[in-house]
Amino acid sequence: MLRVKSISKSINHRIIVRDVNLELDEGEVMGIFGPNGSGKSTLLKVIAGIIKPDCGRIVFGDTDITFLDVEEVVEKGICYAFQIPRPFREMSVFENVMVGCLLRYSKKEAKKRTEDILRKLGIVHLAERKASQLSQGELKLLEIAKALSTEPAVLLLDEPFAALDMKNALTVRDKVIELKKDGYAMIITAHRMRILREIADTFAEMRGGMLHAKS
Ligand SMILES: Nc1ncnc2c1ncn2[C@@H]1O[C@H](COP(=O)(O)OP(=O)(O)OP(=O)(O)O)[C@@H](O)[C@H]1O
Numbered sequence: 001m002l003r004v005k006s007i008s009k010s011i012n013h014r015i016i017v018r019d020v021n022l023e024l025d026e027g028e029v030m031g032i033f034g035p036n037g038s039g040k041s042t043l044l045k046v047i048a049g050i051i052k053p054d055c056g057r058i059v060f061g062d063t064d065i066t067f068l069d070v071e072e073v074v075e076k077g078i079c080y081a082f083q084i085p086r087p088f089r090e091m092s093v094f095e096n097v098m099v100g101c102l103l104r105y106s107k108k109e110a111k112k113r114t115e116d117i118l119r120k121l122g123i124v125h126l127a128e129r130k131a132s133q134l135s136q137g138e139l140k141l142l143e144i145a146k147a148l149s150t151e152p153a154v155l156l157l158d159e160p161f162a163a164l165d166m167k168n169a170l171t172v173r174d175k176v177i178e179l180k181k182d183g184y185a186m187i188i189t190a191h192r193m194r195i196l197r198e199i200a201d202t203f204a205e206m207r208g209g210m211l212h213a214k215s
């Protein structure tokens with residue numbers, strides 16, 4: 001469904017992503033682990049259309065999406081959830097998710113879908129709270145909720161378990177496992193493999209910008 005072919009990206013004359021290839025099938029979950037600065041976030045941002053690659057191709061279904069704008073990539077069905085959550089801080093949790101739902105639906109339908117997403121992620125009790133007042137764990141869940149609101153087929157989750165204590169990391173893990181059961185294809189990055197092991201179907205390690213398949 002998603003094919004990344006020989007993608008490279010340099011920033012300030014430094015190669016950050018080096019000739020990366022990967023394939024993701026419908027409903028498949030790939031875990032990418034690797035140390036700080038190995039290029040994981042940059043790779044996901046390239047796939048999401050946030051950063052343009054220097055060379056290589058990204059094909060989604062039958063469409064070459066390599067040079068589409070991020071909004072167009074979202075519309076095609078690929079959405080990136082930032083490592084450091086980026087909500088609209090002065091808006092409520094509900095409004096943050098509603099914004100995405102309005103991309104595809106009328107106000108009435110968007111409201112219903114927003115409620116469904118908040119319920120699915122277990123944050124419906126936070127609906128009226130301002131994003132700026134959320135805890136770290138709640139922010140991670142809101143970031144995933146915002147991504148879901150665009151109705152993606154592929155979710156790119158960048159370190160969804162990082163910067164959390166164990167209890168919150170396990171809460172996010174359980175929600176991500178539910179999303180997998182719902183059939184979302186995902187690429188999930190993490191520093192370590194342990195939680196990824198419980199979720200992903202395939203694994204790869206990023207080192208110095210290169211991606212190596214692991215079993
Ligand atoms: N916009 C930028 N300008 C300059 N350097 C950048 C930029 N974005 C990324 N880099 C550099 O590229 C390298 C890879 O960064 P990236 O964030 O992709 O790694 P990562 O594997 O996600 O790291 P982490 O595990 O810390 O999240 C780092 O050395 C980083 O400093």
Ligand SMILES: [Mg+2]
Pocket residue numbers: 040041042083158159
């Ligand atoms: Mg990163």
